[in-house]
Amino acid sequence: QHSEQIFLFDIIWKYYEKNGQYLLAAKILSKLSTRHSTELKLSSRVEYLSRAIMCVKSGEGGATSRGAGELLHHLEEKMEVARVQLMVLEAASCIPAAAP
Numbered sequence: 001q002h003s004e005q006i007f008l009f010d011i012i013w014k015y016y017e018k019n020g021q022y023l024l025a026a027k028i029l030s031k032l033s034t035r036h037s038t039e040l041k042l043s044s045r046v047e048y049l050s051r052a053i054m055c056v057k058s059g060e061g062g063a064t065s066r067g068a069g070e071l072l073h074h075l076e077e078k079m080e081v082a083r084v085q086l087m088v089l090e091a092a093s094c095i096p097a098a099a100p
Helices: 002-018 022-034 042-058 066-093
Strands: none
Touching (some): 002 022, 022 042, 022 066, 042 066
């Protein structure tokens, strides 16, 4: 059921984006990027965040409205955290495993 719910949210944000309701699409993408699941890789989280940021910027007036500006700021902060996590993950993958 969990994967069905994710699938539905994935369809809904695409519907909103296609119909020019970018702020609604961005809010759903933001929620998808922060859901607690081991099924979601960090790269997928970054993709959701990137799409959410683009949606906010594509909305009417860009991120000039107060709500859109706050959402954009929040998303950009999450993206910065995700970038640091990617750097740590990449650095950790270069460390050789300790011999037993």
